[in-house]
Amino acid sequence: DAGVTQSPTHLIKTRGQQVTLRCSPKSGHDTVSWYQQALGQGPQFIFQYYEEEERQRGNFPDRFSGHQFPNYSSELNVNALLLGDSALYLCASSPDGQGLYGYTFGSGTRLTVV
């Protein structure tokens, strides 16, 4: 049973560019959340998608946007990249959105902005 799959694993972008990260949730999970983890820090919640809509959002600017598809997979888009956007981006899925049964995380996409 595949867990959460993220692509790509690594990415290097230039300041000002745009990037799209992808996530396929664990089978049976319908809720997808995205987190940003800067080096040496704990993950920070970006937003959560359920039924193809953004249900909850953390303290991130509008440059960060997302989408959820009918098959529950999700994309994270970041526009006008800044050096400070360099981080590990983690996707997590859950079957209930409340995390009562735990969240399953992917291995992340490591984004470097130069």
Next chain:
Amino acid sequence: AQKITQTQPGMFVQEKEAVTLDCTYDTSDPSYGLFWYKQPSSGEMIFLIYQGSYDQQNATEGRYSLNFQKARKSANLVISASQLGDSAMYFCAMSFYNQGGKLIFGQGTELSVKP
């Protein structure tokens, strides 16, 4: 304010010994869940254990147990019989039942197991 605090940036433990990783939290919401995750160098967050705020007993999962002291707002992780493969970052996290389930993480503790 809702916050998780992990005061131990790094810990060392001898193989086969037990170790306790500290976690305190701050919230006025009575309904919440507490999680511990392990993050090896590969980056993936691995779920270890969960404790609900209304659970009467401390959670246990194999070698992992959670020492939940609600009045003190602490949720320490105890790893028994440490193994070399336990070397990793460990994160304590919290979610709220009526807030859509987003996780709030602490800063993490880096555990190193010595042979």
